[in-house]
Structures are given as structure tokens and as C-alpha cells.
Amino acid sequence: MKSFPSIVEPARHTPVWHECDVCVVGGSCTGVFAAVRAARLGLRVALVERMGCFGGVATLSLVNVWHSQFDERFEKQIFAGLTLETIERLRRRNAVSDTARCPSWAWAFNPHELQIELDELVISSRVRPWLHTAFVAPHVQEDGRLRGIIVENKSGRGVILANQFIDASGDGDIAHRMGLPTTISATNQPSTTCATFTGWDSIRHLDLGKLIREHGKEFGLPQGFVWAAPIPGSPVHMLAATRIYDANCADADALTRAEIEGRRQVRAVFDLVKKYAPQGDIVLQGLPARLGIRETRHVKCRYQLTGDDVLTGRHFDDAIANGSYRVDIHHPDKPGITLRYLSGVQEYNCPGYPSEITRWRAETTENPTYYQIPLRSLLPAGASNLIVAGRMIDTDPVAHAAVRVMVNMNQTGEAAGVAAALAVQSGKNLAQVEPAAIRAELARGGSIIL
């Protein structure tokens, strides 16, 4: 923890701008889906997002790929809910494309269309949106219960009071500022700045990873990982070819440096292509509003989901989400990614080299085909009316590497919204609401509960 000289701020009266039943901080699909599920149960819900649109990494950071709704063998459907509703909304706009039986992606979508769909979903669900509004501090009662959140925006500084709170800020900002225990893993996955470009056809057959391996140094480009995805209905592609090592993006200075370094690397990739693959007629078309952050804080909850739970497909009686996306480790200390499948296969993919296929465990006759996330990994220890959703849930590094993808995080959002709604309706603390009741309500609202 850095130590700074300090000043004393004068005490002040802060206006109560809004009062509601459930307040959600963070407006990625995780937060939007949390808000919508609570609102659909008749609650008054506020949704606070510090940027100008909803969608989080999917819109702000241009990451436009969601993964399969089926288990690892593509036989059993394991989730539905608002993720599929959103896909159907995008389909009506010709803004999504499908890829069947592929572990790397099931849907690529247009992130700009997604922004507008999320606006419509929020408004039609009667959620009260607060855009360009940042959570800055908790307002905690003497008995330790969270009574409100202090926010800042163009109008100044105000309070939103609520009965239940959902931290979907990615970084666990509410939990952290309440002084609840949080951790940052020593193997924190590095961040990536994506970009959109035109001219894909001219580099379709180019091994960009190999090019970066051979000539990247000349442009100050570290080796990381390279992938690209089409933006449906447009001549534009998304490219993820940068890697920002050694940056704790929950620290303001490190985040500032990472943003600037990410953009520098985007330009370096384009300059490298122009020099060493002059047939590559690509044009930088768009930069993200925010770099793509894979991991920062995790909030200590009633249970830490482990890599072993994920890789052995452990079932939980309080399961609120099902996933089949493989363990996908972007290494903080070497290039490439390591993938571990529930089938026991392990792949190390380093750009510019052939994949190394091994096994992380010996062959067995029966393999699990999906894993589960339990509610208890969303319930912070020491808080009565705060639930977390999204990448800050309590996981070890291997579990995080699998569950972090959006189709999983979306389900944690839906579960948090339903849990908070039932807590309000029953007058109970979150941990006292029966997981069976939350699972039943999730199923009634369109989720697949296994």
C-alpha cells in the first residue's frame, strides 16, 4: 500500500439523490443482467456505471465474443437466461454470427449494437440508469450495514440509498472501500488493448504471431497472444494482439500507464505489419474506451472456488451458474496461453510456434463436461447486504482462468439480482435467503439450473 501525505477534508452534507430497493454498481452485462433480473421481480433498481454506456469489456473494450451454451462435448445445454435473450435481440439487428461446436467462440457480435440493445433492455425493464456516475465511497451504518453509496458525476457528489447492493464493478470497488478482505493474485492475468481495423482480407493468411516473434522487438512489442474476430455485418475486425505485463489495473498509476502502453502497442503492431507484410492493407479503425482487464481484485467470500472444483466438474447444491469454457491462462511471465480442458487435454499455444498438446491428468473413461459456480463464492465474508458478481468473485487463479468469460459472469449477475431481490422481499440478510429459493426463481425467470 502506497503512503502519501494527507489533508483533512471538511465535513459536508451530501444530498440523497435517490432511494431504491437494489443498487448495482458496474454496468457490464453482469451488472445490467443483475439489475434487470431484480427489476423483473418488481423491485426498484438503480444501476450505476462510471462510463457512458453499458456492456463493460464487451462494449468498452471491444471484446465481442461469447462462448458456447453447451457442455464441453456440445451435447447438453447448460445456460440460457439473459445471455440468450440478448443474442436474440442482436440477431434481430443482424449483429451476431454463430459458430457451432467451437470451444474458442460460439457468437461474435457487434459491440456497438450491443450498447444500444443494453440501453433498451435497461429502460424497458424500468431500471434507473446512472451513466457517467462513479461509485466513490460506501455509506456504512454504525452496525456495519451498507446503507448507501456515495457517487460522483457532473452534478457533483450525492448518495444513493438502498436495501441491498450488488458490486459488479469488476474490481470489487465497494467491497474494497468497505474494508472487506480482497486479494490480488501473484499470477494476475495480464491486460490487453484491443483495436478494430479494416483490411482483414489482406492479412487473412498472415501469421501475425510469428511476425511479432521475429520482428516485435524492433517495435518494442512484447510477445503475448494474438487473436482476431469479425464484427458481424461489417467489413471490420477486432484484433487482440497486445499484452501489458506487470500492471495492477486496480492501481490508478499502473492503470494510466497500462492504457498508454496498450495504445502504443496497437500502433506498433500496425507499423510492424506495414513494414514486414506490405501487402497487409490494414487501417486502424477504432480504439477501445478502456483497455481490456482480465483480472484485478478478488473479494474474499464464504467459499473460494478452486481449479480442482472446475476441472473435476464439482457440483454444488447452491450452484447458480454452469460453464464449459476451458481453463485459459494468459501467463503473466511468459508469452502464450495454456488451456486445460475438462477432458484432461492441455494445450500450450505460443504465437508463432506449433501448439504443444499434452495432458494435465491421465486419461479416464468418464470426464466431466461442465462445471458450476456456487452462490457462496459471491457472498462476501462480513457483509450482510452486499453480493458480488463478475470477475471479482472468490476464485483461485486456475478457477478464475475458466469462469472469467462473459457467459459465466452474466449468470453470476443474474443470480446476484435474484438473490438481492429475494432478500428485499423477505427482509432477510443475503446469506439467510435459501439458495434453493434463489435457484428456483432463477429457473422461473429463464435460467438453466442444474
Ligand SMILES: Cc1cc2nc3c(=O)[nH]c(=O)nc-3n(C[C@H](O)[C@H](O)[C@H](O)COP(=O)(O)OP(=O)(O)OC[C@H]3O[C@@H](n4cnc5c(N)ncnc54)[C@H](O)[C@@H]3O)c2cc1C
Ligand atoms: C482482452 C480480453 C479478451 C477477453 N476475451 C474474452 C472472450 O473472448 N470472451 C469472453 O466471454 N470473455 C473474454 N474476456 C474476459 C471477460 O471479458 C471479462 O472477464 C468479463 O467481461 C468481466 O466482466 P465484469 O462484469 O466482471 O467486468 P467488466 O466487464 O470490466 O465490467 C465492470 C463495469 O463496472 C464499471 N465500473 C468499474 N468501477 C466502477 C465504479 N467505481 N463506479 C461505477 N462503475 C464502475 C466499469 O466501467 C465496467 O462497465 C476477455 C477479457 C479481456 C481483457
